[in-house]
Each structure stands twice: as C-alpha cells, then as structure tokens.
Amino acid sequence: xxxxxxxxxxxxxxxxxxxxGMAVSSCSTVDLTAQEAGGxxxxxIRDRGEVNxxxxxxxxxxxxxxxxxxxxxxxxxxxxxxxxxxxxxxxPRITDFGALIPALQVGVFDVIAAGMxxxxxRCEQIxxxxxxxxxxxxxxxxxxxxxxxxxLDDIVARKDIRVGLLTGSANISYATDLGLMDRAVIFDSxxxxxxxxxxNRADAFSLTAISLRDALSKRPDAPLELTPTYVPVIGxxxxxxxxAFGFRRDQRIFRDAFNVELNLMxxxxxxxxxxxxxxxxxxxxxxxxxxxxxxxxxx
Amino acid sequence: xxxxxxxxxxTLPQLLDGLGVTVLATLAGTAIALxxxxxxxxxxxxxxxxxxxxxxxxxxxxxxxxxxxxxxVLFFVLPQAGIELSxxxxxxxxxxxxxxxxTSEVYRSGIExxxxxxxxxxxxxxxxxxxxxxxxxxxxxxxxxxxALGNYAIAMFKETPQLTVIxxxxxxxxxxQLGAENYRYLEPVxxxxxxxxxxxxxxxxxVRRMERRLVPAPRPV
Numbered sequence: 001x002x003x004x005x006x007x008x009x010x011x012x013x014x015x016x017x018x019x020x021g022m023a024v025s026s027c028s029t030v031d032l033t034a035q036e037a038g039g040x041x042x043x044x045i046r047d048r049g050e051v052n053x054x055x056x057x058x059x060x061x062x063x064x065x066x067x068x069x070x071x072x073x074x075x076x077x078x079x080x081x082x083x084x085x086x087x088x089x090x091x092p093r094i095t096d097f098g099a100l101i102p103a104l105q106v107g108v109f110d111v112i113a114a115g116m117x118x119x120x121x122r123c124e125q126i127x128x129x130x131x132x133x134x135x136x137x138x139x140x141x142x143x144x145x146x147x148x149x150x151x152l153d154d155i156v157a158r159k160d161i162r163v164g165l166l167t168g169s170a171n172i173s174y175a176t177d178l179g180l181m182d183r184a185v186i187f188d189s190x191x192x193x194x195x196x197x198x199x200n201r202a203d204a205f206s207l208t209a210i211s212l213r214d215a216l217s218k219r220p221d222a223p224l225e226l227t228p229t230y231v232p233v234i235g236x237x238x239x240x241x242x243x244a245f246g247f248r249r250d251q252r253i254f255r256d257a258f259n260v261e262l263n264l265m266x267x268x269x270x271x272x273x274x275x276x277x278x279x280x281x282x283x284x285x286x287x288x289x290x291x292x293x294x295x296x297x298x299x
Numbered sequence: 300x301x302x303x304x305x306x307x308x309x310t311l312p313q314l315l316d317g318l319g320v321t322v323l324a325t326l327a328g329t330a331i332a333l334x335x336x337x338x339x340x341x342x343x344x345x346x347x348x349x350x351x352x353x354x355x356x357x358x359x360x361x362x363x364x365x366x367x368x369x370x371x372v373l374f375f376v377l378p379q380a381g382i383e384l385s386x387x388x389x390x391x392x393x394x395x396x397x398x399x400x401x402t403s404e405v406y407r408s409g410i411e412x413x414x415x416x417x418x419x420x421x422x423x424x425x426x427x428x429x430x431x432x433x434x435x436x437x438x439x440x441x442x443x444x445x446x447a448l449g450n451y452a453i454a455m456f457k458e459t460p461q462l463t464v465i466x467x468x469x470x471x472x473x474x475x476q477l478g479a480e481n482y483r484y485l486e487p488v489x490x491x492x493x494x495x496x497x498x499x500x501x502x503x504x505x506v507r508r509m510e511r512r513l514v515p516a517p518r519p520v
Contacts, residue, residue, distance in 0.1 A: 188463060188464060192464070199375045199379060201378070201466065
C-alpha cells in the first residue's frame with residue numbers, strides 16, 4: 001500500500017519532521033520489493049496525466065515569475081520531458097531548499113526540479129538524473145578588468161587584491177584553502193557584492209558564473225563585466241558543481257525514462273536553447289553523468 | 300537539534316576574533332559619540348543662529364533615521380564621492396555619529412540641570428565664553444550625565460551586529476559565516492549571545508556603580 005501511493009495519513013506524518021522516520025520505516029518492506037521492480041510511479045503519473053514537481057523558488061533554477069507562472073531552467077526542461085513522456089500537466093510544489101529531499105521521500109511531489117547539485121551524500125538519499133548543467137566559476141570585475149584578474153589563483157599571487165565573497169557560498173571554503181581570507185570582503189547578498197565592486201570595496205567578486213550573470217542581467221547599466229568561466233582547482237581537486245533532477249530511490253524506471261528524454265535534448269541542442277533564457281551558456285553544458293558524480297569525491 | 304560541544308569548541312577561536320572587532324568598534328564608536336555629542340550640544344546652544352539651527356537640523360536628521368540606512372549610505376555612497384574609508388572605519392564613524400545625537404541630548408539635559416544662578420554668576424564675573432563652559436558649566440553638567448552615557452555605550456555594543464551589512468567581520472558576521480559553512484547555527488549563535496551577555500553585564504554593573512558615586516545626593520540649600 002505504501003509503495004502504491006502515499007496515503008494522506010503518511011503524508012501528514014511525513015511533514016511532521018519527527019515522524020519522518022516512522023513514515024519511511026513503516027513502508028520499508030514494501031519499498032524493497034518496489035525497488036527491485038524499479039517502481040511504478042511513471043505509469044501512475046501517466047494515468048493521472050499530471051506530475052507534481054518540487055521547486056525551491058530560486059531564480060534562475062526553479063521559481064514562480066511575476067505572472068505567477070512556474071518557470072526556471074529545471075521546470076522548463078521538465079515541462080518538455082514530461083510532455084514527451086505523455087504527461088501534460090505539471091503542478092509546482094514550493095518548499096525550502098533544505099526540505100526538498102525529505103518532501104520527495106514522503107511523496108509531497110514526484111520529482112525535484114530545482115537544479116540541485118549532485119553530491120555523493122545526496123546520492124545516498126535519492127536518485128539523480130544526469131545533470132542538466134554544470135556550474136563553473138567566474139569573477140565580477142569593473143568594466144575593462146583594470147587589474148587583469150582571471151581566476152582565484154591570480155588573486156593568490158597578487159597581495160594587493162581584495163576578493164569579494166558571498167556569505168555561505170562554496171567560494172568561502174575555496175578562499176580559506178587558498179589563504180585568501182585576510183583579503184576577503186564578505187557580502188551578505190549577491191547584489192551587495194555587486195554594489196561593493198561599484199563602490200570599490202573589493203576588486204573582484206567570486207561566485208558561479210550562473211549567479212553572477214543573473215545578477216548582472218538585473219543591473220544591465222552597471223559598469224561591470226564577468227571574466228571567462230573556469231573550474232577552480234583546490235588542493236589538486238577540480239571543484240565543479242552539477243545540477244540535476246531528483247527522484248525517489250525506488251523509482252529507477254521513472255528516472256531512467258526521464259534520462260533518455262533529457263539526454264536526447266542534450267544531444268540535439270534543445271537542452272541549451274531551453275535554458276539559455278535563464279542565463280546558461282555553452283560553458284554550463286556538461287556530459288558528466290549521475291553515476292560519475294555520485295562516486296566522485298572531488299567536488 | 301542537539302548541542303554539539305565539539306563544534307562549539309571548534310568555532311570559539313573564530314568567534315573570539317569577531318568579539319575583538321566588536322569590542323574595538325564599540326570603544327572607538329563610544330569615544331566619537333562622547334566627543335561629538337558634546338560638540339553638537341555646545342553648537343546647538345550657540346548664540347549665532349547660523350550655527351545653532353543647522354546643527355539642530357543635522358542632529359534631528361541623524362537621530363530620526365535608522366542606523367542601518369546610515370551605514371549603507373556611508374559604505375556604498377561615500378566612495379563614489381571620492382571618500383574612501385575602510386569598512387571598519389566606516390562602521391565606527393557610523394556608530395559614533397548616530398550615537399552622538401543621543402549623547403548630545405544627554406549633555407543637554409545635564410546642562411539644563413545646572414542652576415541658572417551659575418550662568419548669571421559667570422556672567423557677573425565677566426568670564427569669557429570658553430571659560431564659562433570649561434570651568435563652570437561642564438564640570439557640573441557632565442558627571443550627572445555619565446550613567447546615561449554608559450547606557451548608550453551598552454546599547455551601541457549590542458547594535459554592532461548591524462555592521463554585518465557593510466562586511467565588517469564582527470561577532471554576528473562570523474557566527475553567520477560559520478553557520479552557513481557547517482549547516483549549524485545553534486552553537487555559534489548561542490555562543491555570541493553568551494559573549495554579549497558576558498560583556499554587557501559587567502559594563503552595566505560598572506555604570507550603576509559610577510552612578511552612585513558621581514551623582515551627589517541632594518544637598519540641603
């Protein structure tokens with residue numbers, strides 16, 4: 001019964017965080033057989049004619065726009081993939097980013113469409129599709145790049161350069177490992193970082209190219225530019241985040257079917273043309289697979 | 300959520316660095332507020348309208364707008380006017396300027412508490428204006444003001460977390476950074492609460508002690 005569909009009772013238990021373990025364990029015997037079979041969620045979604053997708057309301061990954069329409073790189077890709085899988089309707093379920101995985105597991109929605117990075121730890125919780133994008137780094141600098149900075153490594157060599165970082169971003173740990181923190185200026189939002197460069201509070205603002213491009217697109221008059229994208233190498237390891245769609249662990253058939261359509265779109269260029277309006281470019285396209293990313297310990 | 304002592308211990312050195320910045324910003328900000336507040340008060344009482352009225356407007360303007368907004372303007376706008384101060388200096392000036400308007404009010408009430416006869420006597424002795432202030436009025440006006448000034452110093456101490464918006468790595472910034480890095484806010488945020496308490500309580504006690512010593516008991520006339 002549990003694997004067939006999530007009952008209202010289990011749903012409510014699942015949303016109460018403390019009861020999460022109970023909801024999952026009460027299903028465990030059924031789940032195991034379902035896992036062997038690969039799950040039947042896809043056929044159930046086809047029967048229903050609608051799929052529920054989980055988003056975290058974060059631009060440009062998955063968000064509700066000013067017209068109240070659900071959009072972003074992941075929902076737009078999902079819309080096309082699901083149409084091809086024979087599912088016409090897509091209902092958004094908005095939740096905190098941190099709650100996406102638990103909510104997926106208890107059946108609040110059927111798939112995570114939030115550009116979530118594939119990490120080995122998350123792979124133990126859920127299945128991932130192959131990534132739809134990779135997230136190389138860039139630096140935001142004044143127009144003309146007067147100090148000629150291209151990468152974090154350039155900043156290591158130049159003691160006079162102050163590097164702007166976003167609080168809580170992966171860049172903080174990169175800068176820590178590179179010994180840059182005594183010259184770091186920590187901003188509390190992407191836009192205060194942008195204004196910080198304009199006000200000469202820092203010489204360069206280091207973040208993923210996707211986030212910087214998104215910020216700059218909202219302030220097109222700012223005399224700033226982005227350096228070409230690059231993949232930082234910290235302690236001999238390449239640091240490259242890759243975002244993908246997430247599925248319940250017992251729904252391998254559903255994930256595989258989604259992957260087939262997504263990889264067709266990747267091959268014929270449709271993937272890039274779909275995500276380009278959200279600030280993604282050729283440098284964000286990747287051929288890495290979920291299997292590689294789940295076993296990879298370098299990022 | 301359970302308390303993790305290992306993590307708490309690990310974050311402590313960085314939090315203590317943040318505490319140093321917080322304390323330094325408070326001390327420097329208080330020094331500015333004490334001196335500038337007195338200057339504001341004296342200028343507001345100037346016999347020249349051309350000095351008194353603009354000072355009054357400036358003080359009311361600063362006192363009636365939020366510190367956060369003032370910090371933003373000082374941090375992001377001043378450099379575009381060619382005035383470049385470090386984030387820390389900007390923060391100290393912001394705190395000092397903001398609180399100078401409050402201390403100015405404290406001094407004013409202290410001065411108004413000096414009996415009119417003192418002014419008249421100074422005038423009768425034909426003392427120059429500078430000596431009236433330094434030898435007669437201020438020695439009587441400032442001591443009773445000290446407790447209230449001390450309270451503003453404590454208030455400023457607790458407001459230093461606002462400097463986080465202008466990239467000063469004071470206590471709250473460090474705690475937020477640690478929380479975001481480790482996905483655990485409970486320990487660093489609790490520790491900074493304890494650190495604030497540990498410094499505020501003795502300061503409050505000191506202020507109360509000074510109050511008892513400095514404010515003379517009313518004397519029979």
